[in-house]
Amino acid sequence: MDLFSPLKLGSLELRNRIIMAPMTRSRAHSNALPSEVMVEYYRQRASAGLIISEGIAPSADGVGYCRTPGIYTEDQVEAWRPVLDAVHSEGGLMVAQLMHVGRVSSQLNKPDSSETVAPSAIAARGDMYTDQQGMVPFDQPRALLSSEIPAIVEQYRQATVNAYKAGFDGVELHCTSGYLPAQFLSTGSNQREDEYGGSVENRVRFVLEVLQAMISVSGAERVGMRICPDNSFNDLQDDDPAETFDYLLAQAATMNLAYLHVIRMRSGRVDNLALGRRYFSDRLIGNDSYKLEKAQAAVSSGELAAVSFARHFIGNPDLVERWRSGLPLSNFDLETLYTPGAEGYTSYPAAGSD
Numbered sequence: 001m002d003l004f005s006p007l008k009l010g011s012l013e014l015r016n017r018i019i020m021a022p023m024t025r026s027r028a029h030s031n032a033l034p035s036e037v038m039v040e041y042y043r044q045r046a047s048a049g050l051i052i053s054e055g056i057a058p059s060a061d062g063v064g065y066c067r068t069p070g071i072y073t074e075d076q077v078e079a080w081r082p083v084l085d086a087v088h089s090e091g092g093l094m095v096a097q098l099m100h101v102g103r104v105s106s107q108l109n110k111p112d113s114s115e116t117v118a119p120s121a122i123a124a125r126g127d128m129y130t131d132q133q134g135m136v137p138f139d140q141p142r143a144l145l146s147s148e149i150p151a152i153v154e155q156y157r158q159a160t161v162n163a164y165k166a167g168f169d170g171v172e173l174h175c176t177s178g179y180l181p182a183q184f185l186s187t188g189s190n191q192r193e194d195e196y197g198g199s200v201e202n203r204v205r206f207v208l209e210v211l212q213a214m215i216s217v218s219g220a221e222r223v224g225m226r227i228c229p230d231n232s233f234n235d236l237q238d239d240d241p242a243e244t245f246d247y248l249l250a251q252a253a254t255m256n257l258a259y260l261h262v263i264r265m266r267s268g269r270v271d272n273l274a275l276g277r278r279y280f281s282d283r284l285i286g287n288d289s290y291k292l293e294k295a296q297a298a299v300s301s302g303e304l305a306a307v308s309f310a311r312h313f314i315g316n317p318d319l320v321e322r323w324r325s326g327l328p329l330s331n332f333d334l335e336t337l338y339t340p341g342a343e344g345y346t347s348y349p350a351a352g353s354d
């Protein structure tokens with residue numbers, strides 16, 4: 001097997017194993033509505049074996065960063081449709097990454113009448129960017145009542161329904177980087193005393209319920225999950241991430257998911273890839289700082305089914321073709337990573353076309 005060979009993950013039939021990793025690029029309109037420039041951006045990158053979208057909020061409360069998209073209104077579904085039409089017309093595949101930020105949020109970035117909620121009323125330490133005031137501290141969240149949790153799970157289910165309506169080929173649960181699912185998993189951010197907090201079984205409950213809700217829409221073969229055990233990003237702390245994720249994966253492994261997407265993050269206490277392999281050895285996507293040679297080696301040895309790349313795809317919309325043809329890669333401009341408009345977004349040409 002090599003990176004350029006086809007791969008079946010659940011019901012997703014990838015034409016190669018070079019996956020575009022999820023990247024928030026802050027090009028949506030302010031009301032979490034996908035914008036026109038996003039159509040071209042994803043079309044340009046459709047030769048990836050699979051595109052995993054930027055994080056998409058399943059509800060207004062789930063929005064945290066400025067100019068990020070949602071998939072909880074009819075208008076948003078309609079605005080996603082041309083993105084999927086464009087990707088499909090190029091023969092590509094795309095899943096929606098469902099990302100609820102929980103406490104990692106600023107009210108300034110959120111739609112009207114939304115609020116910042118979390119497992120416990122514990123603010124994350126740190127700041128985030130807002131268009132109105134520059135860097136501001138993360139919001140103080142309100143702890144979710146036990147009776148409110150089924151409604152959050154339902155938001156993920158409805159977002160999955162909406163994603164399929166818009167034409168997405170699958171959905172991925174964003175379960176790392178300090179956002180809501182990770183907040184439930186981790187002892188630092190989850191100090192609940194109900195059935196969603198305390199023991200590992202209880203802390204994992206929310207994530208399993210969300211996965212079941214996503215699966216209930218159209219089967220598990222189109223549902224993936226992204227994890228990064230012991231990721232401290234956004235002030236996340238867990239006493240024993242190896243135990244937490246071992247339990248989570250043992251349960252998730254019984255669900256017949258399409259794939260597990262693991263950020264290896266070599267600085268943590270857990271060997272993330274080894275943990276992922278224990279339960280998902282035949283459908284593991286690896287990520288984080290891979291270069292072509294190491295990615296090839298991981299796939300040809302069978303260690304990984306596929307590799308996802310984020311930063312390489314920013315300046316190289318035709319990454320697959322460049323690697324296939326041995327062409328050099330372009331760099332990207334840090335200044336325009338999150339700025340509105342086409343510059344630094346759709347302005348990177350394919351090799352040979354500039």
Ligand SMILES: Cc1cc2nc3c(=O)[nH]c(=O)nc-3n(C[C@H](O)[C@H](O)[C@H](O)COP(=O)(O)O)c2cc1C
Binds near residue numbers: 263
């Ligand atoms: C600009 C940018 C935005 C990102 N946004 C997301 C996101 O929305 N969801 C997510 O799971 N990871 C996100 N990530 C993390 C990437 O998916 C990936 O894990 C990380 O960049 C390491 O992969 P790489 O070395 O191939 O770039 C983002 C990374 C970058 C550079």
